[in-house]
Amino acid sequence: MSALLKVEGLRVEIARRGRVMTAIDDVSFEIAAGEILGVVGESGAGKSVTGTAVLGLLERPAFQAAGRILFDGRRIDTLDEDAMRALRGREIAAVFQDPLTSLDPLMTIGDQLTETIRTHLDLTQAEAVERAARLLAEVGIPAPRERLASYPHEMSGGMRQRVVLALAFSCEPRLIIADEPTTALDVSIQAQILDLLRAMCRERGTAVMLVTHDMGVIAEVADRVAVMYAGRLVEVGPTQSLLAEAAHPYTRGLMGSIPDMHRRDVELAQIPGSMPRPDAPVPGCAFHPRCGQALPRCAVERPLTFTAGASEVACWLADPAARSAA
Amino acid sequence: MSFVLGRLGQTVLVLLVAAFVSFSLFRYVGDPVNNMVGQSASLAEREAMRTALGLDDAFVLQFARFVGNALTGDFGMSYRFGQPVATxxxxxxxxxxxxxxxxxxxxxxxxxxxxxxxxxxxxxxxxxxxxxxxxxxxxxxxxxxxxxxxxxxxxxxxxxxxxxxxxxxxxxxxxxxxxxxxxxxxxxxxxxxxxxxxxxxxxxxxxxxxxxxxxxxxxxxxxxxxxxxxxxxxxxxxxxxxxxxxxxxxxxxxxxxxxxxxxxxxxxxxxxxxxxxxxxxxxxxxxxxxxxxxxxxxxxxxxxxxxxxxxxxxxxxxxxxxxxxxx
Structure with missing residues (x-):
């Protein structure tokens, strides 16, 4: 199976006041056509930066220092701005965190939809309006034709995120980078938006890179999960097996921190300490200072990636050589 | 439309306040009669001038007259130039x-x-x-x-x-x-x-x-x-x-x-x-x-x-x- 999106050895650096910090370090992953990949981690782990890099929207002082990004077999990280722009919104669309600020407050949602559609597709204004109304209906906005004339401030947060979804799907992209698409919404609305996103993707075979810090969201919609920590990928695997038996101590820590409604007596597990910041990198495995099972080599050698069950995990504990020696 | 009407109402109010402030403030900035008559003018002459200019009347009356006249474009005569202010x-x-x-x-x-x-x-x-x-x-x-x-x-x-x-x-x-x-x-x-x-x-x-x-x-x-x-x-x-x-x-x-x-x-x-x-x-x-x-x-x-x-x-x-x- 050839991957729709292939990220290889991605490294993003931030140059600030003569110092170079590493935000993303040697990250590789794939997303197949129609697949939903959840990218999870604490804030600052580099999830959003990875999504931004795929969109080609890294801005100074951040820049891609190494690695390749391939979309549909074609290298896109070296495309010039015009070629990349033609891809954005057309083949790779985005949904951002805050629907209240994602839309231009001074323009009707109809105009925002038609301008996106007409930028990428060769349609007349009337055809674009028709398509915009159909999209609004599809994302579950009542009276879509009348709603085209509405301004963003006339809609609720949930409605606006539906509009953002309509914008993302407006040109039938093959990949959507969804960066915390439900984080800013009420819990009751979150589920609706997630269901909508999943349903629309399944129907169209659209792949999603779903960036979130919420394991619950991942469990709900993702086919596979990539766990990031301090700018590195620590574990990638199918959602079910990863939820059932995480191989990396950090992933297990994350699982332990999900509240369980049925067991109120159990104290919520925490991972002690905090994630190293890019300006103070940790040698060896970035997680070793917080890891209860750290080996001596974890503080010195950066872990290689091993296969553990259905997952790929970057941890010395999963080293077959170490395990057989023990 | 109601927005515009509301704004117009506010505008009128602002103008009235501005008129009041300017009128009352400058009433106390120096005595115009002093400037208009010569040093040798007698007290009686000064009084006559004051009455002629309406400066004897009650403050409120003077202000009402000022606003009323202003609405017709009449701001009185300039003390200095002796011509209508409006002109x-x-x-x-x-x-x-x-x-x-x-x-x-x-x-x-x-x-x-x-x-x-x-x-x-x-x-x-x-x-x-x-x-x-x-x-x-x-x-x-x-x-x-x-x-x-x-x-x-x-x-x-x-x-x-x-x-x-x-x-x-x-x-x-x-x-x-x-x-x-x-x-x-x-x-x-x-x-x-x-x-x-x-x-x-x-x-x-x-x-x-x-x-x-x-x-x-x-x-x-x-x-x-x-x-x-x-x-x-x-x-x-x-x-x-x-x-x-x-x-x-x-x-x-x-x-x-x-x-x-x-x-x-x-x-x-x-x-x-x-x-x-x-x-x-x-x-x-x-x-x-x-x-x-x-x-x-x-x-x-x-x-x-x-x-x-x-x-x-x-x-x-x-x-x-x-x-x-x-x-």
């Missing part, structure tokens, strides 16, 4: 208004595009040069700019006149210098002098607002939608910077009137500024009161225009919501 002002007002409007037009027409350009090309050498120049523009005193321009363009190069208004044309009681070559030539230096400070200010604000908006989420999302840079910069970013910029332009109009006193002095521009300086020296109450009411009226009209501009720019105002950047 004096009508002669001078066009000159000042034209000066103020043209200088604001220059400041806005040059300031906004340059501000936007410097925001979009932050690292360009020209952009940094413009920012430095705008600092100088904000810092230089107006009279100095005027004198420097006269020295350069009138004295050394001899291109433009250094004083006066040139030839004017009367159109329905309004004397305009905008229709004759000499009038336009005479307008250039004073208008530029008056506009430099505003231009620098507008440039800096437009740049700051543009930079701010370009960082906004909806601009990032617009880029993620693959829109063309021109569409993002002009259709989305620029429109969103306009509300604060329009607010600022409205507010600055008041300063333009204030600074016009200096510019009119430097260029011997026959406008209200020159008239007012003389009126202040003479405690010419009717003239000063009328001037202040007129300035308040100008402010009110400009603010009304600014409010209407908000309505045109920002749909959130139309639906009665709050608006960012109002002062």
């Amino acid at each position: 004096l002002i009508a002669e001078r007002f066009p000159a000042t208004l034209e000066l103020a409007l043209i200088s604001m037009l220059i400041a806005t027409g040059v300031g906004v595009p340059l501000g936007v350009w410097t925001a979009l090309h932050r690292d360009h050498w020209l952009s940094q040069a413009l920012m430095a120049a705008s600092l100088i523009g904000v810092a230089l005193p107006t009279f100095l700019i005027g004198i420097a321009l006269i020295l350069f363009f009138s004295v050394w190069l001899g291109w433009l006149p250094s004083f006066g208004r040139g030839q004017v044309v009367e159109i329905g009681g309004w004397s305009t210098g905008l229709l004759t070559t000499s009038g336009l030539r005479a307008l250039v230096l004073p208008a530029v002098t008056l506009g430099v400070f505003q231009l620098a200010l507008i440039l800096r604000l437009a740049r700051a607002e543009m930079l701010e908006v370009m960082r906004a989420d909806f601009i990032r999302f617009a880029r993620a939608r693959g829109l063309k840079p021109r569409a993002i910069q002009y259709r989305h970013a620029l429109r969103n910077t306009l509300v604060p910029v329009v607010t600022m332009i409205g507010l600055q109009f008041g300063n333009v009137f204030a600074f016009s006193i200096i510019v009119e002095t430097v260029f011997q521009w026959p406008g209200l500024g020159l008239l007012v300086i003389q009126a202040i020296q003479f405690a010419d109450v009717p003239l000063l009161a009328a001037y202040l009411v007129l300035i308040a009226l100008c402010f009110a009209v400009i603010n009304l225009a600014v409010d209407l501009a908000y309505v045109a720019i920002d749909p959130r105002v139309r639906s009665g919501g709050g608006v960012r950047g109002t002062v």
Whole structure:
């Protein structure tokens, strides 16, 4: 199976006041056509930066220092701005965190939809309006034709995120980078938006890179999960097996921190300490200072990636050589 | 529509308050009778004058008379010139208004595009040069700019006149210098002098607002939608910077009137500024009161225009919501 999106050895650096910090370090992953990949981690782990890099929207002082990004077999990280722009919104669309600020407050949602559609597709204004109304209906906005004339401030947060979804799907992209698409919404609305996103993707075979810090969201919609920590990928695997038996101590820590409604007596597990910041990198495995099972080599050698069950995990504990020696 | 009516009501109220303040304040600034009669005038003569001018009546009565007359365009006789205030002002007002409007037009027409350009090309050498120049523009005193321009363009190069208004044309009681070559030539230096400070200010604000908006989420999302840079910069970013910029332009109009006193002095521009300086020296109450009411009226009209501009720019105002950047 050839991957729709292939990220290889991605490294993003931030140059600030003569110092170079590493935000993303040697990250590789794939997303197949129609697949939903959840990218999870604490804030600052580099999830959003990875999504931004795929969109080609890294801005100074951040820049891609190494690695390749391939979309549909074609290298896109070296495309010039015009070629990349033609891809954005057309083949790779985005949904951002805050629907209240994602839309231009001074323009009707109809105009925002038609301008996106007409930028990428060769349609007349009337055809674009028709398509915009159909999209609004599809994302579950009542009276879509009348709603085209509405301004963003006339809609609720949930409605606006539906509009953002309509914008993302407006040109039938093959990949959507969804960066915390439900984080800013009420819990009751979150589920609706997630269901909508999943349903629309399944129907169209659209792949999603779903960036979130919420394991619950991942469990709900993702086919596979990539766990990031301090700018590195620590574990990638199918959602079910990863939820059932995480191989990396950090992933297990994350699982332990999900509240369980049925067991109120159990104290919520925490991972002690905090994630190293890019300006103070940790040698060896970035997680070793917080890891209860750290080996001596974890503080010195950066872990290689091993296969553990259905997952790929970057941890010395999963080293077959170490395990057989023990 | 109710928005406009409400605004008009407020405007009337503001004008009444302005009239009251100006009238009551200047009643206590010196005794005009002292200035009008000679040193040798007897007390009886002074009293007779006081009665003739209506200065004996109760304060409220005087104010009511003032407002009533003002509504019919009658601001009384100037103590100094012995002519109707309305006539004096009508002669001078066009000159000042034209000066103020043209200088604001220059400041806005040059300031906004340059501000936007410097925001979009932050690292360009020209952009940094413009920012430095705008600092100088904000810092230089107006009279100095005027004198420097006269020295350069009138004295050394001899291109433009250094004083006066040139030839004017009367159109329905309004004397305009905008229709004759000499009038336009005479307008250039004073208008530029008056506009430099505003231009620098507008440039800096437009740049700051543009930079701010370009960082906004909806601009990032617009880029993620693959829109063309021109569409993002002009259709989305620029429109969103306009509300604060329009607010600022409205507010600055008041300063333009204030600074016009200096510019009119430097260029011997026959406008209200020159008239007012003389009126202040003479405690010419009717003239000063009328001037202040007129300035308040100008402010009110400009603010009304600014409010209407908000309505045109920002749909959130139309639906009665709050608006960012109002002062």
